[in-house]
Amino acid sequence: MTLDGRSVVVTGAATGIGLGITECLVKSGANVTVVGRREQPLRALADRYPFAVAVVAADVCAPGTADRIVTAATETFGGLDAVVNNAGLARFGPIDTLDPGHLDEMFAVNVRAPADLIRCALPLLRASRGSVVNVSSVGGVLSMPGRAYYGATKAALNSLTRSLARELAPDVRVNAILPGPVDTPMWTDAGLDDAGIERLRTNLTAATPMGRFGDPAEIGQWVCTLLDPAVSGWVTGALIPVDGGRTA
Ligand SMILES: NC(=O)c1ccc[n+]([C@@H]2O[C@H](COP(=O)([O-])OP(=O)(O)OC[C@H]3O[C@@H](n4cnc5c(N)ncnc54)[C@H](OP(=O)(O)O)[C@@H]3O)[C@@H](O)[C@H]2O)c1
Secondary structure: OOOOOEEEEEEOOOOOOOOHHHHHHHOOOOOOEEEOOHHHHHHHHHHHHOOOOEEEEOOOOOOOOOHHHHHHHHHHHHOOOOOEEOOOOOOOOOOOOOOOHHHHHHHHHHHHHHHHHHHHHHHHHHHHHEEEEEOOOOOHHOOOOOOHHHHHHHHHHHHOOOOHHHHHHOEEEEEEEOOOOOOOOHHHOOOOHHHHHHHHHHHHHOOOOOOOOOHHHHHHHHHHHHHHHHHHOOOOOOEEEEEOOOOO
């Protein structure tokens, strides 16, 4: 697999799955514009890969961020071949304990921001016959008691993926990876207490035929595979579970 010299944007690139994706992309020869709100971990990535990584420290929901990202990728790497919408927000809990505002926050990060970035990047993606990968979740296809708001946003992202795949073909391919449970900071940041996290992790491990959480690198490989036109040039509108059998 080679993505030699391709210019790729990855949101939420400094931690968890985004880091796994970025490392796989750089090893495959791509140039990566990395996005997130915290600048320091993004700079650490750029220090590690000085000629292959450009940093945009920004909130993907803020007005103007999508334009800034596209401009940075183009000015630094001379064009744009692919967008990976990976930044995500999870707020877990039963519906009667969650603030309805959490649903708006999750839609803004998990659906609105990816749509905005695709829209802004579109002229360049059309010119390069490029590709989009949205990092969704098995939560977008399974019933998710205790995580209904989050699941609803990922179902919306799946729908966006499939509709845009048809709308933008044959110029731009649009696919989604649906991870099962992966070991990342998301679990500790989702608003559950320690006992709640432990209970959820135990239940999810038991519900996953492979008997373990995934590793971010295992998601990164699949994103790189989808972005590589030599391997996946005829794949669009696919929602690919990479989930240890969770949806089997
Ligand atoms: N871990 C899992 O089990 C799992 C399973 C299925 C799907 N996913 C999906 O995988 C994706 C990555 O999550 P993760 O598990 O790797 O968790 P994570 O380490 O918490 O990653 C989330 C990333 O998104 C960035 N981010 C969040 N809000 C942002 C915003 N408003 N603007 C810019 N960047 C923002 C964060 O960086 P900053 O805080 O610096 O902004 C962080 O780097 C998410 O879409 C998640 O829904 C995860």
